[in-house]
Amino acid sequence: MSAPITALPTAPAGDAFYYPPSSLLEGEHGEVIWSRPLEGAAALTGARSNEVVLYRSRDVHGNPIAVSGIIALPPADPPPGGYPVISWAHGTIGSADHCAPSRDTPESPAHLWNEHPHELLNQFLKKGWAVVMTDYEGLGTYGRHPYLLGESEARGILDIVRAARQLHPEISARLAIVGHSQGGQAALFGAHHAPRWTPELDLRCVAALAPASHIKELFFGVRTIDEPQPGFAFTALFLTGAIGGDPSIQPSEVLTERAYAVYHHVESRPRAGLAEPNSFGGIEGINLLKDADNPSMTALARQLELMHPDMEIRVPIRITQAELDERIWMSLTTPLVAQLSERNPDRVTYRVYLKDEPVSQTHDPKNLGYHFGTVETDGPELVAWVEERLVRER
Known part of the structure; x- marks a missing residue:
């Protein structure tokens, strides 16, 4: 487990939290700049504690940047070796800073989409796993949000795990990356870049629900x-x-x-x-x-x-797709799976919900459509698949 960090600067109140002075940006990627407790709509109700963290990262041009995100600890005591951790990659909400998941409020125009994955994330917490959620580069913080830029997303996904382990030595290096839509594409890039960017992490698997492609x-x-x-x-x-x-x-x-x-x-x-x-x-x-x-x-x-996530990934891969998804089309995901399978033989599991299976808006309490309803429908199978790979010893 990671060693605890010493004193950090006091986090400013309000939105100033997200805009640190440039003097605080230099350092190792994944280092914490500051953090503070998180309450309200952005917090996970199944967590023992929630906090918003600002951490160091690098953009794809090598420039130091700050990225924000959420760290949620499960209610159970840590097991021997520490909490396994899920790095969640969120779907499309836009590029405006006020839409960032860690800034979410009931009044936010992105609230329904930010709140939507909470049910699944609370299931992870119930299993005794820590959950971290990056906002991604430039979403909530300075600069442009480089939407679907895979290397940028990967760095956000991986560096927040480093930050969480600095703040909480009880979090282990054992990691699974899970994402939906934009986040499904981001999760695949995160798994690809993990061996080089964060070699100390023990990445066990990656799960991408309705990943963006083509x-x-x-x-x-x-x-x-x-x-x-x-x-x-x-x-x-x-x-x-x-x-x-x-x-x-x-x-x-x-x-x-x-x-x-x-x-x-x-x-x-x-x-x-x-x-x-x-x-x-x-x-x-x-x-x-x-x-x-x-x-x-x-x-x-x-x-x-x-931006197309056709790449080598060294861990088991699970792709979920609904035939009736109105936003991420099966006609795009199926060729992606074929490409990933060719690059990564015997590592890809493809779970398809055909049109005669019970994937519908009735599985989505917020009535956001098949694209989002798939997350609820697939939840139990997804959690079981991740658990088998995240918790077992090797």
């Missing part, structure tokens, strides 16, 4: 759609993520004048707000992107390709 095809596929759709909110987010990887990309060279006029919404609105008729959700697909061949388009295409 981002390039989705981005440019809007050019064939002649009507507006709420899903075009993701066009703005995909572009934002790509710029995080390559700041030379100019949004004005990618988006039409009409789309560029509302692009600033990515820094103030949640994903659902970007889907509104007065934002990206009100623009026809054929009128979103310029028909141009320029350096920004070329760089953008390359970054979107890098």
Whole structure:
């Protein structure tokens, strides 16, 4: 187990917590900057304690940054060797700082989506596992949130485990990474980067529910759609993520004048707000992107390709997909599973909920649809699969 840390700076009150002076950013990635107790809507009700933590990390360009997140300890005493830990990767909520899970309030426009995984996370706590949840780079803290930029997400997912073990030596190195939607894609990248980025951690498995994939095809596929759709909110987010990887990309060279006029919404609105008729959700697909061949388009295409989670992963992988998922299509996830299986023979389990199985909005108490209902439906099987790999001795 990790050694405890000595005195830390006192965490400021309010939103100042998320904006430390640059003098505190330098140091080893995963080191704690400060922390404070967490209460209210963002806290997990099944935890003995919740706290929000600000920790050091690095962006994909090697620059020191601060990332925020949540640490929740289970009610049970730690077992011999310490608590196993789940690093949870959350799904899409947008890029606006006030939408970060650790900042959640009942009044937040992202509250339903932030609260949605709590039922599953409380099941992990009931098993006696610690739960950590990164907000991801630039979500809640300084800078752009590089949406779906896999290496950035991976660093957030892994560094918060280091931070939690500094604050709580009773947390072991035994780790499972679990995520949904954006977080499913992020979880796969986290598992890929773990051996190099955090070699001291004992990663046992990764589980990705409805993981995002084939981002390039989705981005440019809007050019064939002649009507507006709420899903075009993701066009703005995909572009934002790509710029995080390559700041030379100019949004004005990618988006039409009409789309560029509302692009600033990515820094103030949640994903659902970007889907509104007065934002990206009100623009026809054929009128979103310029028909141009320029350096920004070329760089953008390359970054979107890098978001596709086809990679080597050295631990067991579980992918969950519902046939009727209206947001992450099975027609994209099944080829991803084939690619992962080819890269990682005998490591991939693919759990598909076919349309005649009981995956529906009735399994989702917040009536958010099949995409979210799958999390509730799959919960018992998922927990059992993780437990077999996280708790057993090797």
